[in-house]
Amino acid sequence: MSRRQFIMAAGAGTAVAGGAMAGLGGWDAQAGAAQHFALRSRQTSFQFGDHVTKGLISLTDNAPSPVLRVRQGERAVFDYTNGLEDYTSMHWHGIRLPNAMDGVPYLTQMPIGQDETYRYEFTPPDAGTYWYHPHCRTMSQMAHGLTGMLIVEERGDQGFDADIPLTLKDFRIGSDGQMLPYFTARGAARAGTHGNVRTTNWQQDPVMDVPAGGLIRLRFAVTDITRVHRMIFPDVAGRIIAWDGQPVDEDIPWPTAEAPLWLAPGQRVDVVIKAPAVEGEELTFRSLKGRNSPFNVLRLRSVGADLKRDIADVKPLPRNPFAHPNVKEAEVRDIVFGWSPEGEGSNNGLCGTFDYTFWSINRSPWPGDVVSGIAPVAELKQGRSYILRMRNESPNLHPIHLHGLVFKPLRSNLRTLPANYTDTILLLKDEVVEVALLADNPGDWAFHCHVIEHQKSGLSGYIRVV
């Protein structure tokens, strides 16, 4: 099998023990062809363990939504048809795109009704690992499975022997295989409601075949609505090459049981490892549940003759073409994330507002999905640099996501943060983090916690760049 064939096989679903398919279906834009994808949401079923679960939502039948692969710097068109009775929209997490293509109901477009098609069309400027999910009926549609990976391929072969997308997502399923209530008010007011079936590409404890002795690129994305993963990688030659889509500028330590890597909802990490040289040997990637109870996220099993690759041969990924903030001249904006006085979501539109609010940004709880009359969290001048000083005044974890722009951590009051560009940053209990950004993309950009129960119960807003 050639390297390219192996990459394709990994994308199209690699055979695993028991004959199940652990990989994700991949839809490639063909070389030289227009990058045009026709997507349609639908209800479907899937077998988790012994039971078939009905009422799931995907862009394909009886399987997770496909990995969409597009080429950096080339126009891509996604015609998204709503095959559900509920309203929807699609957001392209982490992509720096025109505001009208960002998929946020009432802020950048109207919700998409049943059987309507919305055309999303943009040229992804940055290569890397991104993902997509609805931003209308977000809670319900994501809980039922509607999330997928969007890969923007670097120009030229980066020299990996396999490239494996991995989406980490939980489901809440009863012993009869049917979906349990996917959120609780108790969860929304605290850490969120966790799923009980933990999956990678909708598979529990998947095993994937990789070429023995090969250099394997793994793209982990937490597409769950709640779980903050604490990942432990196997003790092998490997390195972290990208963080939240962007090639790393500063090293991120290889995660161990003593110092796991925190990967929160919305975040991605790209790693390269050297597969064991001996056929049949396995590597196990784990995550921690509760205090320190590990579960398997992925097992890799070496197959074939030893490719004898060397981790030292891995070249850094090419940098993406964005301008950097001028930190010395940056204005500071203070942003506080905290509780709200318990109140009602009052601006109820078509996108599934909760009946209550628990959370706020700058003391102001997001009142619902309809935006009219709500001021931005901050108004930034296009082309200027800013420091956002973000304070978490709650005991809970909040992965804060900003659409349409990238930013860089400068400092934290609790820890050392590698200065790698990102679109989603995890705030710990009582943490204050300062990040720098260049406001170079005009528009109203959603700014919210990616624990969806927090987002939908007040921890949401937007930042205006004019």
Ligand SMILES: [Cu+2]
């Ligand atoms: Cu949160």
